[in-house]
Amino acid sequence: MNIEMIEAAAARLAGHARRTPLLSSPFLDEIAGRRVLVKPECLQLTGSFKFRGAWSAISALDPAVRARGVIAFSSGNHAQGVALAAKMHGAPSVIIMPSDAPQLKLANTRAFGAEVVTYDRANEDRDEIGARLSAERGLTLIKPFDEPQVIAGQGTAGLEIAEDLLEMGITEAEVLVCCGGGGLTSGVALACADRAPGLRVRPVEPEGFDDVTRSLAAGEILRNASMSGGICDAIVTPQPGNLTFPIMSEHCGPGLVVSDEEALQAMAQAFLRLKVVAEPGGAVALAAALTRTDSLQGDTVVAMISGGNVDPAMFARALATL
Amino acid sequence: MNIEMIEAAAARLAGHARRTPLLSSPFLDEIAGRRVLVKPECLQLTGSFKFRGAWSAISALDPAVRARGVIAFSSGNHAQGVALAAKMHGAPSVIIMPSDAPQLKLANTRAFGAEVVTYDRANEDRDEIGARLSAERGLTLIKPFDEPQVIAGQGTAGLEIAEDLLEMGITEAEVLVCCGGGGLTSGVALACADRAPGLRVRPVEPEGFDDVTRSLAAGEILRNASMSGGICDAIVTPQPGNLTFPIMSEHCGPGLVVSDEEALQAMAQAFLRLKVVAEPGGAVALAAALTRTDSLQGDTVVAMISGGNVDPAMFARALATL
Incomplete structure (x- = not known):
């Protein structure tokens, strides 16, 4: 894996995938105590970065x-x-x-x-x-994450984040990424490391399914004890990938873990303040941006919303937290 | 009012307002029987084109x-x-x-x-x-719509629509705009008339508050009988503006009218297929695109979602239509 593969993927995606913007709201900045920029990959074709x-x-x-x-x-x-x-x-x-x-x-x-x-x-x-x-x-x-061309494709979102931040004059920020097998996280980390090394990419996972966070802390691949029971199903995988884990080990900061309730509350904030639809697993990075303020550094945090494929009943649960 | 005022407004907005993308979904194309492109101004700062x-x-x-x-x-x-x-x-x-x-x-x-x-x-x-x-x-x-610089600002959304369509090779389409006093509709119509005269801009209103549609048909300004009773409050005004009506008369096609129930259903489709949050008044253009298929011409319809400032209870009503 290298930056040239991500650049080549970006060239192949141009005109086919959607270039998602960065969204923001003064209300979210207020909650987080810093500037919050959100990359809504729920607006990507098919409703997710995949x-x-x-x-x-x-x-x-x-x-x-x-x-x-x-x-x-x-x-x-x-x-x-x-x-x-x-x-x-x-x-x-x-x-x-x-x-x-x-x-x-x-x-x-x-x-x-x-x-x-x-x-x-x-x-x-x-x-x-x-x-x-x-x-x-x-x-x-076509494997879901442990495949170089898939990682390269997900990394194109990282190129866009780096480009947009640099255009705004922002060279240092934490970049929080909803993390399952690590395809998106490792791709974004590679892109940011090349384009804007002052950005620190950090995986965010749901409680009980924090294999990447624990693996990064331990320095070796650890498994989740279970694969079922939470609501963030879109980002639950047994363990980090053999390709993605070394990339995350080299380039990512420590992982963050949020509860299902915090994910639902972040979905509600995305509805209320950004007007976008997030699924539970897609909202964990925004949840961390809004709640783990003491664990974050700097004036700016970027949170990816990785997907928005949620059924109406689950969305109603999120709205009920307001 | 002229195109130079809209271009000047675009220059002043650059780097401050958000440039919203065009969204689409094969599911919406299927419902409408033609290509549907959606301009989500709910993603604009403060959640509406305003x-x-x-x-x-x-x-x-x-x-x-x-x-x-x-x-x-x-x-x-x-x-x-x-x-x-x-x-x-x-x-x-x-x-x-x-x-x-x-x-x-x-x-x-x-x-x-x-x-x-x-x-x-x-x-x-x-x-x-x-x-x-x-x-x-x-x-x-700062008047809400009957003011040249306000119309010019709303027209910048029309410049973006025309630019994006031309980039996609589309020169003919119906452009449906949620319409209250006509600031957005007239601004978008002026921009499209200059940039892509094959685009036909048409106002869309809620049943019972179709003053613009009736005024265009009559060739004179007519008032709504009432200002209350519907759920599309964001786009209900007493009558078309003195500045906006002549512009719409010259440049717009016939108006379209949808029911509150159709607006709610369009909100649900925006949730399900586009992952964006529309308010009832902001969803009437999409509702017309999806339901007034016999009244539309051509292979492509553009629908603006004008805003997304909706409370959770009303949004739950929309989801309940699914």
């Missing part, structure tokens, strides 16, 4: 390979990103999802152009199904 | 006049736009609001830096209070 990595990976494929199609395992934002990026390339996509995934996610992924293959979690092995389909059709697997 | 006009008017004042301060009559988006634009210029602002205005609006307007002067609707005359304060302090009145 489109960047999917487009980067699919656009980097040899055209003949791409024409055979791509495959991904996901029931969430990665699935939608891969489905739409493949469709926009005119390439078929297969998404393997558990048969008990929410109907809305199944329907959305199909609507973005994917063939959805479901499996029975109790009796079938998704890897076996994926391997069989890939062999039969010559499909290329 | 900041543009306020900044334009205040920045155009002679510095010595501006230093004495500005005054506005508003309990809504115009108040917040004037308050923040004045504060950013280091100028005092006075906002006259009824004493029974919602606490949240009073608090927000104060938080944006204004001195809020309340009056008793039953026993006091707001114009008399305003005139007295203006005379005492030398304040300049």
